[in-house]
Amino acid sequence: MGIDVLVIGGGNAALCAALMAVEAGASVMLLEAAPREWRGGNSGHTRNLRCMHDAPQDVLVDAYTEEEFWQDLLKVTGGITNEKLARLTIRASSTCRDWMRRHGVHFQPPLSGALHVARTNAFFMGGGKALVNAYYRSAEKLGVKIRYNAPVQRLEIDNGRFVAAWVGDERISASTCVLAAGGFESNREWLRQAWGQNAQGEWPADNFLIRGTRFNQGVLLKHMLAQGADPIGDATQAHMVAIDARAPLYDGGICTRIDCVSLGVVVNTQAQRFYDEGEDFWPKRYAIWGRLVAQQPGQTAYSIIDSKAIGRFMPPVFEGVKAATLPELAHKLSLDVSTFMQTLNDYNRACRAGTFDHTVLDDCHTQGVSPAKTHWARPIDTGPFYAYAVRPGVTFTYLGLETDDTAAVRFGGVPSDNLFVAGEMMAGNVLGKGYTAGVGMSIGTAFGRIAGTQAALASRASRGKRTLQAGGTA
């Protein structure tokens, strides 16, 4: 039997598409570039999805209305978002969880410490890995044909219509196709080109680490752009976090995050502070620090805390550099000791004591130092002292393919009638820049499900046409 729907990719968006298509009666094949043990892409690293709800719902407390979700998105993107598609994503996030449960996903309330997200984000029991495994199990049971080690290099496209995909020398044809092969964050050469050279002659991207899968090389994205598919987004926009500089190049995941920035100060390799560490709650600011560190010389910085901060943040997996005195700490970090002490002394002197409270935007701030620290500013004066070296960690890139509410790929403004896109490959339609936690999975789930349904419908229509033609000539 021929394939009705070919799904390219093996993460959340691809699996949602495959499951919806097979539920709609289509024959489905899914091509995952990774081997089975690495299947699932970045989705395997996730923990939660952001959900709208008008009243408490199972694991979600209070309410998180469409309007509030929309305003959050509007704020972080600075308006670079498609309101229609954003609202579609938001509404879909309120109704998807029963369907997810039917395919084996379980939810749990957030662990204590994840303060601000109990209202807005539904956590996956067992994390993204369990979600991906549940979807693969369900897909297999429903008859989706899954192939691993199957990276697609190119597509045959005829006048905006999908014809076939190529994996090495093998040609795979199908009535319709869903592209859900992630961003290009794992392609360091492309990141290098996008970020270019800085004023010091450095190539900043050479020092980036990739938080997720090594398989999102952007091969299909590049190919589709070269084929004339309409692009969306900017190649330098990405979700970027400051992560432990010792993290591996790929797949370090969430445990490499350094979460003590707002409790201390951050200095660059020249021992200078460069940004307000206490601007806002950490969950609202963690995703800007990757970009901030990327703009520093050597793309490396040091998060410095004293003993007062210990126990107030999720400890990193690996211990930091520890010293009894600040000059000793600077020495151990190979920073210029006198500049470091000048920076720390200036900061300490500028701290205006208030009532320290890390759970609110408190009144502990600096006066007369630049950059200011506007909340949680307390002198760093109680040994032992600790430092964590951080580097930019890319989560996912935002350059993608433009789409509409049918998830169709568009060529010169005309939607394809059998080629669809979902997940990171189109997230830039909703996220022009910035990020609000959990929205990546909301976008992938909403558009994966739409793309799968549309692809199944389109294949049924073309099957009908074929039957009609066959009937007419017999």
Ligand SMILES: Cc1cc2nc3c(=O)[nH]c(=O)nc-3n(C[C@H](O)[C@H](O)[C@H](O)COP(=O)(O)OP(=O)(O)OC[C@H]3O[C@@H](n4cnc5c(N)ncnc54)[C@H](O)[C@@H]3O)c2cc1C
């Ligand atoms: C450490 C980390 C934590 C995160 N935490 C969260 C979170 O808690 N909540 C949230 O909403 N988002 C989170 N994200 C972002 C989230 O992972 C993405 O938004 C989401 O997973 C995107 O889903 P996707 O299916 O589009 O891409 P992916 O899950 O990355 O899947 C892409 C798939 O395509 C495959 N592929 C790539 N190229 C090809 C090719 N040429 N041929 C065939 N297959 C190919 C890959 O192998 C992979 O299986 C996190 C990301 C990371 C890295």
